[in-house]
Amino acid sequence: MHTTAATPTAPHPHTPVPMSRRVAGDENRSLGERIAQTLKLVQEQLTLQRRVVHAGDTVYEAGQGFGCLYLLNAGFVKLVNQSPDGREQVVGLKFRGDWLGFDGIATGRYASDAIAMDTGEVWLIRYEALVAAFATQPTLLSTVHEAMSREIAHDRDSLMSVCTLPADARVADFLRYWAESVGDRGMRTDRITLRMTRAEIGNYLGLKLETVSRALSRLAREDLIAFTEKGRRDLHIPDVAALAAFVQRCLAPSAPALLQ
Amino acid sequence: MHTTAATPTAPHPHTPVPMSRRVAGDENRSLGERIAQTLKLVQEQLTLQRRVVHAGDTVYEAGQGFGCLYLLNAGFVKLVNQSPDGREQVVGLKFRGDWLGFDGIATGRYASDAIAMDTGEVWLIRYEALVAAFATQPTLLSTVHEAMSREIAHDRDSLMSVCTLPADARVADFLRYWAESVGDRGMRTDRITLRMTRAEIGNYLGLKLETVSRALSRLAREDLIAFTEKGRRDLHIPDVAALAAFVQRCLAPSAPALLQ
DNA sequence: CGTTCGATTGAGGAAGATCAATTAATGTGG
DNA sequence: CCACATTAATTGATCTTCCTCAATCGAACG
Numbered sequence: 001m002h003t004t005a006a007t008p009t010a011p012h013p014h015t016p017v018p019m020s021r022r023v024a025g026d027e028n029r030s031l032g033e034r035i036a037q038t039l040k041l042v043q044e045q046l047t048l049q050r051r052v053v054h055a056g057d058t059v060y061e062a063g064q065g066f067g068c069l070y071l072l073n074a075g076f077v078k079l080v081n082q083s084p085d086g087r088e089q090v091v092g093l094k095f096r097g098d099w100l101g102f103d104g105i106a107t108g109r110y111a112s113d114a115i116a117m118d119t120g121e122v123w124l125i126r127y128e129a130l131v132a133a134f135a136t137q138p139t140l141l142s143t144v145h146e147a148m149s150r151e152i153a154h155d156r157d158s159l160m161s162v163c164t165l166p167a168d169a170r171v172a173d174f175l176r177y178w179a180e181s182v183g184d185r186g187m188r189t190d191r192i193t194l195r196m197t198r199a200e201i202g203n204y205l206g207l208k209l210e211t212v213s214r215a216l217s218r219l220a221r222e223d224l225i226a227f228t229e230k231g232r233r234d235l236h237i238p239d240v241a242a243l244a245a246f247v248q249r250c251l252a253p254s255a256p257a258l259l260q
Numbered sequence: 261m262h263t264t265a266a267t268p269t270a271p272h273p274h275t276p277v278p279m280s281r282r283v284a285g286d287e288n289r290s291l292g293e294r295i296a297q298t299l300k301l302v303q304e305q306l307t308l309q310r311r312v313v314h315a316g317d318t319v320y321e322a323g324q325g326f327g328c329l330y331l332l333n334a335g336f337v338k339l340v341n342q343s344p345d346g347r348e349q350v351v352g353l354k355f356r357g358d359w360l361g362f363d364g365i366a367t368g369r370y371a372s373d374a375i376a377m378d379t380g381e382v383w384l385i386r387y388e389a390l391v392a393a394f395a396t397q398p399t400l401l402s403t404v405h406e407a408m409s410r411e412i413a414h415d416r417d418s419l420m421s422v423c424t425l426p427a428d429a430r431v432a433d434f435l436r437y438w439a440e441s442v443g444d445r446g447m448r449t450d451r452i453t454l455r456m457t458r459a460e461i462g463n464y465l466g467l468k469l470e471t472v473s474r475a476l477s478r479l480a481r482e483d484l485i486a487f488t489e490k491g492r493r494d495l496h497i498p499d500v501a502a503l504a505a506f507v508q509r510c511l512a513p514s515a516p517a518l519l520q
Numbered sequence: 521c522g523t524t525c526g527a528t529t530g531a532g533g534a535a536g537a538t539c540a541a542t543t544a545a546t547g548t549g550g
Numbered sequence: 551c552c553a554c555a556t557t558a559a560t561t562g563a564t565c566t567t568c569c570t571c572a573a574t575c576g577a578a579c580g
Contacts (some may be wrong), residue, residue, distance in 0.1 A: 081416055085508055087424045091416035103416070105409035112416065135395065148408045149365035155415035156363070156372065160341050160349035162422050163466035167568065198527065206423035208569055213528055231577065232527060248345055427536065458559065468537055473560055491545065492559060521580105528575075537566070544559070550552090 031184040035097030038143050042071055042123065045137050049124040055195075059100060059114035059122055066104030068124045069144075072096055075120015076195050078204075080113045090196075090204040092155070095181045099147045117195035162206045169250035170205045171215035175225065175235075176243040189240050194233045219246070291444040295357030298403050302331055302383065305397050309384040315455075319360060319374035319382055326364030328384045329404075332356055335380015336455045338464075340373045350456075350464040352415070355441045356380075359407045377455035422466045429510035430465045431475035435485065435495075436503040443500070453494045479506070 042048065050073075053059060059070055059077060072094050079092035079100075091112060094100055100122070103111040134141040161173055175192075183189040194201070198209040198216075205212070216235075219225045224246055226236040237243070302308065310333075313319060319330055319337060332354050339352035339360070351372060354360055360382070363371040394401040421433055435452075443449040454461070458469040458476075465472070476495075479485045484506055486496040497503070 079416070081420050083420065083424075085511055087420065087511070089416075089420035089423055091419050102409050103413040106406040106413060107409075111413045131398075131401065134401070138391075141391065141394070145408075146366040148405075148412065149362050149367075151412055152408065152415065153363040153366060153371045155412065155419065156339070156341055156349075156351035159351050159415065159419055159422065160343065160347065162419065163349055163463070164343075164347045197525090203423070209527080210529085210570085211568060213526095214568095217528075251345060251347070457557095469559080470538085470561085471536060473558095474536095477560075493545095524577100524579080526575105526577080528573100530573085531571085533568105533570075535566105535568085537564100539562105539564080541562085542560080544557105546555100546557070548553100548555075550554100 032186055035185065038097055038147075039071065039073060041137075041139060041143060042125065045133055045140060046125055046129060050121055051124060052119070052121050053116040054119050055116055057116045059116060060104075060110045062110055062113050064110050066101065066108050066110055067127060068101060069127055069130060070100040070114070071123040071125060072098050072100060073121040073123055075122075076117040077120070077122075078115050078117055078196070078200070080115060081111065082113070088203065090200060092151075092158075093178075093181075093204070096185045099144070099151075102148050102151060165247065166250055167205075167207050167211050168215045168218060169247040170207065171201070171212055172219060172224070172243045172246045172250070174201060174205055175219075175237065176240055176247070179237050179240045179243070183240070189237060191228070191234065191236055194235065219243075222246070292446055295445065298357055298407075299331065299333060301397075301399060301403060302385065305393055305400060306385055306389060310381055311384060312379070312381050313376035314379050315376055317376045319376060320364075320370045321374075322370055322372050324370050326361065326368050326370055327387060328361060329387055329390060330360040330374070331383040331385060332358050332360060333381045333383055335382075336377040337374050337380070337382075338377055338456070338460070340375060341371065342373070348463065350460055352411075352418075353438075353441075353464070356445045359404070359411075362408050362411060425507065426510055427465075427467050427471050428475045428478060429507040430467065431461070431472055432479060432484065432503045432506045432510075434461060434465055435479070435497065436500055436507070439497050439500045439503070449497060449500055451488070451494065451496055455493075479503075482506070 048071075051059075053075060060068075062082060074096055077094040077098075077100060078090050079094065081089045081091045083089075094114075100114050101110060105127070130140070130144070134144075161170055165173060178194070179189040179192055182192060196204070198212045201207075202209045202212040207215075216225065220227060223238070224242050226238070228234040228236055308331075311319075313335060320328075322342060334356055337354040337358075337360060338350050339354065341349045341351045343349075354374070360374050361370060365387070390400070390404070421430055425433060438454070439449040439452055442452060456464070458472045461467075462469045462472040467475075476485065480487060483498070484502055486498070488494040488496055
């Protein structure tokens with residue numbers, strides 16, 4: 001019995017885990033490559049139906065019968081849960097290369113609304129056809145499992161952010177996440193366009209819109225972000241890493257010393 | 261688990277998919293049955309290694325190389341994420357019949373610590389062997405996919421609770437969830453033993469231990485729970501449904517009526 | 521060009537955190 | 551088994567953060 005794990009020789013037993021999107025690890029290919037490969041593989045091995053969506057369109061709705069998974073080929077999608085008593089919660093954001101609809105497998109009905117936040121394209125893949133293809137295309141199985149695994153891991157990270165970060169740090173971390181996500185997709189990270197209102201961001205982060213607004217103003221005051229002349233949904237992020245540093249600074253109010 | 265959406269009769273136009281019907285009776289079988297079937301199926305179709313764990317034991321550690329999934333046959337397990345800066349977060353609770361380790365598939369390393377909260381038993385299942393068995397046992401594939409799907413859906417519900425419920429409701433909802441979970445496993449729900457300290461519960465719910473303690477005291481004052489003479493970790497829950505009602509009461513402080 | 525929606529900013533209030541003191545359980549060695 | 555040490559839980563008093571309410575301003579849009 002291997003009770004206590006034989007961790008390598010890391011200073012901390014947990015450090016090597018990238019948890020989000022650091023390049024390292026045993027996979028050498030970059031995130032962008034992985035996304036491209038996924039799209040290519042699916043496109044080649046499966047019959048799929050394309051659907052163009054526009055901002056506000058519903059990809060699928062909570063309660064609707066499950067039959068398809070959706071691979072997001074372009075655009076941005078938000079996932080929204082609704083409780084019976086009327087509470088609404090943005091529970092996830094999806095980018096190019098992400099899969100949608102895993103939550104429907106277990107119950108046969110989707111558990112959330114998937115709503116496009118911009119013009120984009122989703123590929124509809126019949127779940128049964130996908131499963132059938134696993135037999136001849138083991139890579140497809142790995143790809144799908146990895147996507148589900150990543151989703152599980154990321155959802156937990158979201159919970160951790162909401163539970164452990166103060167408001168300002170949450171907003172900064174959200175911007176970092178968004179910038180990193182679009183960066184991984186080959187888009188520029190220094191100028192990003194938020195597809196969400198302050199209220200939506202706040203909902204996703206467990207904050208009110210005023211708090212988000214104040215946090216953004218503070219970040220702008222510290223020159224970690226800047227609003228473009230175009231409006232307040234476009235913003236300039238000179239240094240994404242500085243946002244991560246800001247999060248750390250929020251956590252260490254008085255004793256900045258050591259570490260890192 | 262508290263969020264399943266309410267649009268069963270959604271007459272939506274853009275559903276080219278007929279409804280992929282699942283096996284009859286599949287939807288009707290109880291949760292307890294599903295768990296039993298999962299354990300039976302895995303036991304029969306796979307070679308597995310059993311491991312007895314005791315409170316505090318580590319099932320797997322974050323950063324450790326992924327190779328196995330774990331099926332929890334008895335006991336209770338908590339999943340704990342640790343951020344590089346030292347923040348710790350309980351991100352999940354697992355019960356008999358739950359799978360552990362999905363988070364390791366994507367990166368090849370587990371993303372969290374899985375720690376036993378009580379004496380129990382996990383079954384180690386080599387992931388590669390599992391995948392190999394999919395070829396001849398399609399039921400196994402469904403089972404695993406459903407488990408992952410359920411995990412994704414539940415993690416989102418957790419996020420919603422943390423983001424939308426006030427402290428008292430969060431604690432009440434936690435107790436309801438725990439009671440329901442053990443109830444689904446055939447254990448009595450009127451007397452439950454929390455395997456966690458107030459601090460751990462608070463961590464899981466994004467609250468401080470004092471807040472959890474006060475919430476519990478308030479619930480006890482309203483006779484929704486009662487402490488047993490044995491100690492404060494055992495408690496009596498006369499009516500689980502009343503806890504759910506309490507959550508609703510927290511949300512509707514004065515005006516229950518109309519929708520928006 | 522006015523209407524509407526989203527964003528910003530301020531003032532005041534409330535929920536929950538922090539600090540602190542006490543009590544109850546758990547564990548340990550004699 | 552008991553005295554003691556240790557850890558967990560409760561409760562109160564105070565403080566901080568974030569929410570609520572409200573007014574203003576800017577942008578988008580018909």
